[in-house]
Amino acid sequence: MKIRLEHLTKRFPNRNKKIASEVIAVNDFDFEIPDGKLIGLLGPSGCGKSTALNLICGLEVPTEGKIFFDDDDVTKLPPENRGVGMVFQSYALYPHLTVRKNIMFPLENLKGDKKLTREQMEEKVMEAAKTVQIEELLDRRPNEMSGGQQQRVAIARALVKMPRVLLLDEPLSNLDARLRIQTREEIKRIQNTTGITTIFVTHDQEEAMSISDMIVVMKEGVVNQIGKPQEVYDNPVNLFVAKFLGTPPINVYNGSVKGGELYIGEDKILGKDFVKDVKDQDVYVGIRPEGFVLDENLEGKKGALKAELKAIEVMGRDTSVVFKHASSENPSRAIVTADNNISSSSGEIRFDVNPKKVFVFAKDSEERLI
Amino acid sequence: MKSNNLKAWLYLLPAILFLGVFMVYPLIDVLIYSVEEGYNSASQTSYGTGLYNYSYVLHDPYFLQAIKNTFIIVIITVPLSTGLALLISLGLNSIKKLKELFQTIFFLPYVTNTLAVGLVFMIMFKKTPYTDGLINMILALFGKGPVDFIDGPYWAKMFVMCFYTVWVVLPFKILILTSALASVDEVYYKAAKIDGTPRLRIFTRITLPMISPMIFYLVITGFIGAFKAYSDEVAIFGTNLNAAGMNTIVGYVYDMLYGDSGGYPSYASAAALILFAIVFTITCINLLISRKQPV
Numbered sequence: 001m002k003i004r005l006e007h008l009t010k011r012f013p014n015r016n017k018k019i020a021s022e023v024i025a026v027n028d029f030d031f032e033i034p035d036g037k038l039i040g041l042l043g044p045s046g047c048g049k050s051t052a053l054n055l056i057c058g059l060e061v062p063t064e065g066k067i068f069f070d071d072d073d074v075t076k077l078p079p080e081n082r083g084v085g086m087v088f089q090s091y092a093l094y095p096h097l098t099v100r101k102n103i104m105f106p107l108e109n110l111k112g113d114k115k116l117t118r119e120q121m122e123e124k125v126m127e128a129a130k131t132v133q134i135e136e137l138l139d140r141r142p143n144e145m146s147g148g149q150q151q152r153v154a155i156a157r158a159l160v161k162m163p164r165v166l167l168l169d170e171p172l173s174n175l176d177a178r179l180r181i182q183t184r185e186e187i188k189r190i191q192n193t194t195g196i197t198t199i200f201v202t203h204d205q206e207e208a209m210s211i212s213d214m215i216v217v218m219k220e221g222v223v224n225q226i227g228k229p230q231e232v233y234d235n236p237v238n239l240f241v242a243k244f245l246g247t248p249p250i251n252v253y254n255g256s257v258k259g260g261e262l263y264i265g266e267d268k269i270l271g272k273d274f275v276k277d278v279k280d281q282d283v284y285v286g287i288r289p290e291g292f293v294l295d296e297n298l299e300g301k302k303g304a305l306k307a308e309l310k311a312i313e314v315m316g317r318d319t320s321v322v323f324k325h326a327s328s329e330n331p332s333r334a335i336v337t338a339d340n341n342i343s344s345s346s347g348e349i350r351f352d353v354n355p356k357k358v359f360v361f362a363k364d365s366e367e368r369l370i
Numbered sequence: 371m372k373s374n375n376l377k378a379w380l381y382l383l384p385a386i387l388f389l390g391v392f393m394v395y396p397l398i399d400v401l402i403y404s405v406e407e408g409y410n411s412a413s414q415t416s417y418g419t420g421l422y423n424y425s426y427v428l429h430d431p432y433f434l435q436a437i438k439n440t441f442i443i444v445i446i447t448v449p450l451s452t453g454l455a456l457l458i459s460l461g462l463n464s465i466k467k468l469k470e471l472f473q474t475i476f477f478l479p480y481v482t483n484t485l486a487v488g489l490v491f492m493i494m495f496k497k498t499p500y501t502d503g504l505i506n507m508i509l510a511l512f513g514k515g516p517v518d519f520i521d522g523p524y525w526a527k528m529f530v531m532c533f534y535t536v537w538v539v540l541p542f543k544i545l546i547l548t549s550a551l552a553s554v555d556e557v558y559y560k561a562a563k564i565d566g567t568p569r570l571r572i573f574t575r576i577t578l579p580m581i582s583p584m585i586f587y588l589v590i591t592g593f594i595g596a597f598k599a600y601s602d603e604v605a606i607f608g609t610n611l612n613a614a615g616m617n618t619i620v621g622y623v624y625d626m627l628y629g630d631s632g633g634y635p636s637y638a639s640a641a642a643l644i645l646f647a648i649v650f651t652i653t654c655i656n657l658l659i660s661r662k663q664p665v
Contacts, residue, residue: 059560080566092561096579105575106565161565 038207043218085158291357303350455543490607
């Protein structure tokens with residue numbers, strides 16, 4: 001089922017009474033989430049992701065705007081009538097109930113013609129447990145299980161009512177690194193098998209990129225960019241999105257456009273065919289770590305960008321080159337193939353850049369220019 | 371290992387000494403007193419040992435009255451005060467405005483002296499030749515005749531007693547239960563809300579099980595406290611509780627030691643041990659029930 005948000009806005013009164021202004025947690029959300037897809041709502045902490053999720057599930061009432069599930073206006077419906085399933089960050093499994101009873105809990109609330117018999121409930125619980133592969137854990141209590149297992153139970157409880165939309169709030173943040181990768185694949189698999197439109201919130205870009213069909217990048221309550229992960233990565237609309245996506249993060253330099261050519265400090269990086277019709281001005285230049293090109297045989301002795309080599313980090317599959325350029329406050333990081341055998345780990349190093357991995361942003365608005 | 375063991379005992383020694391001198395020894399002493407027949411505290415002599423003291427106490431109509439009173443107070447006030455405290459706590463927990471103010475108001479009786487409050491209760495309920503008292507004036511509005519709550523019929527006195535006991539124990543229970551309710555994670559209620567759980571079901575299936583350890587704590591300590599009631603009775607009915615027919619077991623023990631009929635440490639010891647047996651049994655039953663709960 002597709003979800004349409006129309007000018008959705010949520011304002012909270014400021015707790016600090018001395019400041020009269022309100023906090024705008026969600027500012028004018030206006031987009032559509034396609035049917036049966038896995039959507040990652042991505043942004044730094046406190047950007048309003050969870051509020052957006054709470055609005056969609058009905059725990060919060062929007063200040064303005066509307067929410068549509070397909071063509072039904074659900075803005076004023078209470079959560080239970082929206083057909084949503086929610087997995088909380090802390091899972092919120094009832095500690096005094098067994099896994100079976102936890103999963104059954106939503107079913108026992110059904111009223112009227114939706115009411116189920118015990119057998120039907122048992123059947124549905126079994127079905128949900130099978131989907132998340134926890135059949136053998138049904139008689140345990142939440143505190144007798146690992147974080148990953150609890151997570152699955154929480155998903156099963158959200159799925160058992162066959163919701164139209166599945167919402168996950170920071171589903172992986174309470175898991176350790178290995179389990180995180182495993183569980184995110186698991187979420188993808190469950191979403192694929194059930195085909196339920198799923199929205200999940202995360203501050204971890206890698207998490208969002210790896211499993212989402214579509215990501216929504218937010219900053220301070222405002223949607224910055226929506227698109228397929230790769231598209232957003234390759235074509236960020238502004239400096240924030242460029243910085244937020246990618247590990248290691250993008251390298252940002254103070255640069256300038258002079259006479260139709262792009263400069264970082266004194267180094268001319270790219271020529272007229274790249275810059276085209278941007279008028280002369282100071283800019284931010286963002287270069288992805290994989291956008292640096294080392295001339296193999298010359299061991300970094302030739303290239304447009306001159307920098308001071310700081311360290312070489314060998315990672316097996318590829319090599320990470322750490323260097324410092326005067327136009328950037330922080331050390332930069334380039335990822336090159338392991339074939340480049342750089343002998344020294346200090347002195348001058350020179351790079352060429354791959355124009356596809358270079359983004360130019362305006363100094364004032366931080367919007368993308370090239 | 372051996373020297374470690376020795377060290378451990380050494381660490382425990384101060385506590386063991388104190389407990390031994392001030393708890394275990396007196397307990398044993400009470401046990402000894404209770405089986406010494408015809409003990410004379412002046413000469414510190416007795417005729418012999420046996421269970422006569424127990425037999426005497428159990429046949430003493432004052433003691434039987436005390437047991438009856440104590441049980442009535444326990445059975446009425448413990449469930450009533452716990453239930454009321456739960457209701458008030460739920461109310462306190464769901465209001466936002468003036469929450470602190472109401473919490474303070476409900477807690478005030480706890481910091482007030484029980485004897486002073488008892489006096490106030492007595493004035494409210496007492497019927498004198500000059501006035502019928504506040505409560506009787508209210509009763510008169512409904513056309514009910516004046517009842518002498520302090521010197522009148524047994525049920526009226528018991529009513530005042532239970533009313534007062536509930537009032538006195540309520541603040542502590544409210545304090546415990548409001549903090550127990552506040553400690554239930556909000557996210558459980560959110561999860562229940564998404565599943566459309568009715569309010570009553572949220573209460574019985576989520577809130578109650580989550581605060582049940584605290585409720586059991588209150589019930590157990592409530593039972594123990596009510597069985598040991600004495601000062602509350604004195605506050606309302608004065609020191610001659612036997613005459614008022616409102617004595618409790620602890621009151622009986624006190625009377626046997628120091629009261630007008632006092633000077634019988636053996637009878638007092640026997641009565642105290644009977645009380646101990648009762649409280650112990652009830653507490654064991656409570657613990658057994660609480661263990662069966664899936665917490």
